[in-house]
Amino acid sequence: MEEAFRAGMAKMTKPEKAWIRDREGKEQAILKAAMTVLAERGFSKFGVNAVAKGAGCDKQLIYRYFGGLEGLADKIGEELADWIGREVSPDTRTDSYAETVADLLGKFSEALLANDLVRQIVIWELAESTPITVRLSAARSRALSDWISRTLKTAPSPSPRVDAPAINAILIAGVQHLVLAERSSGSFAGLDLDEAGRRRVRAAIRALCRSAYGEGEI
Amino acid sequence: MEEAFRAGMAKMTKPEKAWIRDREGKEQAILKAAMTVLAERGFSKFGVNAVAKGAGCDKQLIYRYFGGLEGLADKIGEELADWIGREVSPDTRTDSYAETVADLLGKFSEALLANDLVRQIVIWELAESTPITVRLSAARSRALSDWISRTLKTAPSPSPRVDAPAINAILIAGVQHLVLAERSSGSFAGLDLDEAGRRRVRAAIRALCRSAYGEGEI
DNA sequence: AAAAAATATCACCAGTAGGTGATATTTCGC
DNA sequence: GCGAAATATCACCTACTGGTGATATTTTTT
Structure with a gap:
């Protein structure tokens, strides 16, 4: 027909x-x-x-x-290679390690909150371990660590008395998890992650950085 | 036949x-x-x-x-109501808020690392928002917050100058995320989460608590 | 003993998944 | 123009999903 x-x-x-x-x-x-x-x-x-x-x-x-x-x-992983570099303006202060890390965590939080794809990939990595997630994970963590080292390179070194990699891992993990929780349930540990809650978290992050990395006196 | x-x-x-x-x-x-x-x-x-x-x-x-x-x-949610109370011995110090929180985070980390079911539920909550996850999330977060408030009740109060709920949310989120990452990829932010890495994280958590909640001088 | 209720299973339905062989269409080389 | 190669689609397969009506079996009630 x-x-x-x-x-x-x-x-x-x-x-x-x-x-x-x-x-x-x-x-x-x-x-x-x-x-x-x-x-x-x-x-x-x-x-x-x-x-x-x-x-x-x-x-x-x-x-x-x-x-x-x-x-x-x-291919998605390749596309992801420099996601954070694209989305984040590189205007970080370099006068203090504590402030630089706090800035970095804030920018990372914003970038992750705005990027649905990266958030879903992070969740996928947590949920499954398949050839696909392994590759995506590699691409994403490479992009992230490149960006972090690029950002911190110009900052003064932290005191060797503190374990900066471990502290930063905890703070990055915390920020990342709070962003995921904000998108899914909207709260975490009894803390509402609305605009006011996010402000409190930002302030707390900065306070943690300052107290952990000394330089509490601006 | x-x-x-x-x-x-x-x-x-x-x-x-x-x-x-x-x-x-x-x-x-x-x-x-x-x-x-x-x-x-x-x-x-x-x-x-x-x-x-x-x-x-x-x-x-x-x-x-x-x-x-x-x-x-x-029913799974009901079964979950007191998971953490069952798995965690309640021998926390009560002489300092910083040490109590650090102890609590350590115990929480261990309990979560040992409980496959709760970890999977956390991941499910991050990945989807369905009637099921909403209910499970409610049951789990209730159990967790009950346990936290029970543990912190006997501790001295933190300085009112710091936003303890926000700081604790960040630290709990960080610990939770690191446990999830340890089980899936085995590392996070370039930090290997083997026995040595876990030890560094524990120490960093304690350092963060002490510096954030004062009482740095033991 | 017969009827009623509770219990457990089976057989099937429509929908969707990943995957593949066959086929139709278009373009390129000659 | 003609055949070969590239391109795109279709039709179908098996396997599995959530869900349900019909049926078989056991226990309880009468």
Whole structure:
């Protein structure tokens, strides 16, 4: 029926392509759809069917162009390589280690709060350990540690009497977890994470940095 | 065929019950299987089929006895009500707020590290917001805050100049996140979370508490 | 003993997942 | 123009999900 119709109309209309040939465009569409699905619906909905549907093409193309979900996740990882560098302005003070770390934690918090994709990847890493999450985790933590060392490089060194890497790990983990909790439940440990709560957390972070890294006297 | 066989044997063997009638036992088996599935395979595998298979009974019983997965999750929440009170010995010092909080964070870390079920529930809460996670979250956070206030009740009050709730939220979030990261990737922010790393984190937590809550001079 | 209620299981449904072979369409090289 | 290669889609497979109606079995009540 369809063919007969098209054959009949052939003389009055253009050949009417059944689909357009645009590999690069499709690849882009697939990659974008993959990031959108992961960012907006979470890792449990991240699959070939959902991505193909989002990209408006056949799922076979995901296998052909990216080698399946794993290859697609690798590409997302590359895309992630410098996410934080893009989103964060590099205007940190350099006069004191405590203030620099506090600034850094604040910027990190804002960047993570604004980036659905990175948050979902963090959650995915916590929830599962698969080839995909291992790769994504590597890409993300590399981007993060690069950014941190880049930011702290110009700051004065902390006192060797304190274990700065351990303290920073605790503070970064705390900030990261509070951002995740804010997005999911909106509160943590009885503390409402609304605008006022976030302000208190910011102040507490700075107080912790100052007291831990000395220099309490500005 | 089966019926003919059993009818034929009826005169030589016991009636041979097709199944045993043991409602309470089945309920227990289902609840236990549900907790096992969630603890060992995570929320993404937590479903009626997996739980029924684990309990060795038909999934229909989950609907009949618990009203589906939601009711089952409620029962898990009840079971969770005092998890931390069971797993943690209450021998905390009470001579200083800083030391008490540091002790509390250490105990909380140990308890969370040892309890697969609670960790998976925390991750579930971060990943999804469904009627089930909302209820589980409520049960868990109630248990946690009860335990915290019970532990801190006998401690001296912190200086009113510091925002103790905000500081504690950051530290608890940090400890919680580090435990999750230890179980998934084994490291965080470049810090290896092996025995040595955990020791450094414990020490850093105590240092943070002491510096933030004064009393740095023991 | 017969009827009623409780208990447990089975068989099936529609929906969706990941994955693949066959096929249609388009473009490029000759 | 013609065949080969690239491109895109379709149709189908198996496996698993949550959910439900029908049925078989056991116990209790009458």
